[in-house]
Amino acid sequence: MSTQKRTILFSTLCLILLGTLFSRAFASTNKLNILPLNPYGEEQGLFRETWEKVKSISFEEDTKTFQNTTIYLVSGISTKHYPPMINFLRLFGFSGPRDLADSFNQQKVFFKRQNISFKDIAIKTNGDPEENATIIKKALTHSKSRRAFIVSHSKGGLDVLYSFLQYPEIRERVQGWIALQTPFMGTPLSKPVVSPSPLGPFARLVEFITTNGRDSLGSLTQDYRKNFYDRNYKEIQKIVKEIPTIGLGSWFLYPDENTYSYRGEKVFWELPKMKKSVLHPTIKIIYQTDGPNDGLVPMKSSCFEGIQCFLLGNLDHASTVMRTEYFFDIGREKRIHLTRVFLYILLNKIGD
Secondary structure (H helix, E strand, C coil): CCHHHHHHHHHHHHHHHHHHHHHHHCCCCCCCCCCCCCCCHHHHHHHHHHHHHHHCCCHHHHHHHCCCEEEEEECCCCHHHHHHHHHHHHCCCCCCCCCECCCCHHHHHHHHHCCCEEEECCCCCCCCHHHHHHHHHHHHHCCCCCEEEEEEECHHHHHHHHHHHHCHHHHHHCCEEEEECCCCCCCHHHHHHHCCCCCHHHHHHHHHHHCCCHHHHHCCCHHHHHHHHHHCHHHHHHHHHHCCEEEEEEECCCCCCCCCCHHHCCCCCCCCCCCCCCCHHHHHHHHHHHCCECCCCEHHHCCCCCCEEEEEECCCCCCCCCECCCCCCCCHHHHHHHHHHHHHHHHHHHCC
16 A cells, blocks of 8 residues: 555544544533624625625626636645545445535536636645745746636635745736635644643644644644734735735534524524534634634634625635535535625725
């Protein structure tokens, strides 16, 4: 058996074991008292308005609207490993959908069907941001489109930010950037990897499974990210002034709560009480220290000064970009619609 196959086998078995243990460990955790946090209320009005407006726009109109645009997709940490893990499970009789846990897969199928130009930038999803910045720079340098949009998810947003900082010359090639659930201000889940704690051995095992080294997770600690932002504040502000930028932060509550959203109100898609998120255990952990979160990123970490930030409830970190069948999943239709909504908001932002 090759080294790659052994790694996939080991990673898959560890993730299954850890997922089972974690689910049981937190199944009886006490309910958490969550206070409302919605500092960007005005943007929520714009979002709901655009959500309804895009319903009346046909897919054929999308083709015309984005005919001179290339959409560059930048995925999050470890996402290239999920599809091989799913394929490995098929050897043991698993019969789930083939696009399960495949980042941006349904968006790519949609773009291809509508003849909308796109490129999935082949970053090293376990690599450090500096390394991936070079890969993103090369992809954008070869762009021949009149208009280039970037849609990034999770740590992929940090990779994009680093590319703009390291290679200022590529900024003029990008007309808009959508940063989905990016840990701009870090995540508490990365702290045990780089500091002693009871979760240290577990965190380092997860790191071994999901990354090539400490750079990927070590650079996601909240202290590291805050210091990085403070050091580069002026240049980051310059970037978001040059490139229209939209950010998404989200939170998710789980079935043992009375409601999926604050104060009992329904959010725009009016989800019923459903299955737990695939990130259910980490959602509870982060709530205790950092409040509302999507399972990996605290909502307050997803935005910073100068970007147009949207905060959405009932949305975990995974289902924005991938199918998470057997767990909570917003579904293909809403996932595609959500992507279209942000693209049209971006178009409106740049006045095109």
